[in-house]
Amino acid sequence: MLRFLCLLSVFTLVAQPESGTAQSVEGQAIDSQAVQALQSLQRLDQRMHATGYRLVAANAEFCKETVPHLGILLHDLQQYGDQDTARIALGFSSPIAINAVAPDSPAAVAELAVGDGLTAIDGIAVQDIAADTEKLSNEKPEYRQIAAVKAKLIEAAVDGEAVLTIQRGGISQQVILAPRTTCPSQFQIRVSTKREASADGKIVSISSTLAEYVRSDDELAAIAAHELAHNLLKHRERLNAQKVNRGFFGQFGKSAKRIKAAEIEADRLSVWLMANAGYDPQAAIRFWTRYGKQHGKGIFSASTHYRWKKRVKLFDEEIAKMKQMEPVAGKFAPPLLAANAAK
Known part of the structure; x- marks a missing residue:
């Protein structure tokens, strides 16, 4: 969905430590709960990165547009409020470090x-890579x-290859x-107490709570593939060109019909993307059957979305x-990608 939103039970990334809330590492006191929260989030990042890479790599031959992919996900110590805890919890070897390596990717082959x-990068120190504040004005300062x-x-x-200078163990x-070469799209986990997912044309975002709700990598791939389908079919661009209203009035009239049409296309394409990446497309049926039975109300009963039984029938087809x-x-x-490429 372009905006997959449902209010469900709250999940917290912070696990309770077995004893105490503070530990000491190399003489430095750290909060055990904060460490566990960061490490839980990192595991979600790694799982999402691996799933996303597998989807875009496996379907590259069917994508009209492609991009080069190295298979690594980076993070910056500046992103974290408590940098001392983040350094210890996440094992930073330098201020910008590898957060995830996708299996079977160029980075994995190189044993990063x-x-x-x-x-x-290519002999240019990362601290000398200037952030274009005009282009990145929408980014928070700590992410620029x-x-x-x-x-x-x-x-x-x-340019064909990247020469990286890596710091490991000093x-x-x-x-x-x-x-x-892969299909375009990046994948990210967004910390949220809501179960939601979205696609903005370039990035697929899945909330931490939704990622914890799924029961398998196949179910996670079902959600990621649906959002990826939105990006590959350029639904945001198409709906913007049609001046679709995404607010309250988007639940009615032409806007609702156009949004629903995009949702149906994303559902149809998603199982093909899954199958090509070696995921079980039946997982989409399992996920939406379970989810629909538990949470059949809300946005999925709106005029912009099929209800869960219709979605399951569509996947079967x-x-x-x-x-x-x-x-x-x-x-x-996938027929939909072939039709999209012909446009």
Whole structure:
């Protein structure tokens, strides 16, 4: 969904420690709950990153537009309010470090690891990579440097390879990564007490609470694939061009019909994306059946969305279409992407 929102039970990332709320590491007092919260969030980041990479890499041959991908997710110590705790909890080797490495990605092949510090890209020190404050004006100040570094990393990958200088255990080394071509889209976990997901045309966001609600990686992939489908089909651009109202009045008339049409397309495409990435498309049925039975009211009873039983029927129809096809090298060509590429 372009804005998948449902108010459900609250989940907190902060787990209770077995004893006490403070620990001492190398003489420094830290809050055990804060450490566990950060490490829980990091595990969600890693799971989301792996799922997203697998989806965009497996479906690259069907995407009209493609991008180079190295398979690493970076984070910046500046992002964290308590930087001393973050450094200890997340194992930063330098202020900008690797937060996740996608399996089977160029970074994984090069044996990069979580916690490795990134100190230079193509010989340019990360602290010398200037953040364009005009382009990044919508970013919070603490996120501007990491945004600039990510942009530089993409720029290096576009040129065919990226030379990274990595800090690990006090030792510096250079690693050359040749990017893999993937579909466009980035994936992120957003800390929230609501179960929600969204797609803005470039980024797929899934809330921490929703990521904890799913029962398997296949179910997480079902949600991520739906949001990715919105991006690949350029639904936000299309709805904006049609001047669709996303507010209260978007629940009525032409706006509601156009939003629902986009939701139906995203559902249809999602199971094809899942199957091509080796996920079980039946997980979409399992997830929405369970979710619908538990939480059938709310936004999904609105005129912009199918109710859960219709969604399940739609998934069944698409899976049946795939079963009638002969896969090529284990992949099914999604009809919606073929139609989109022809436009």
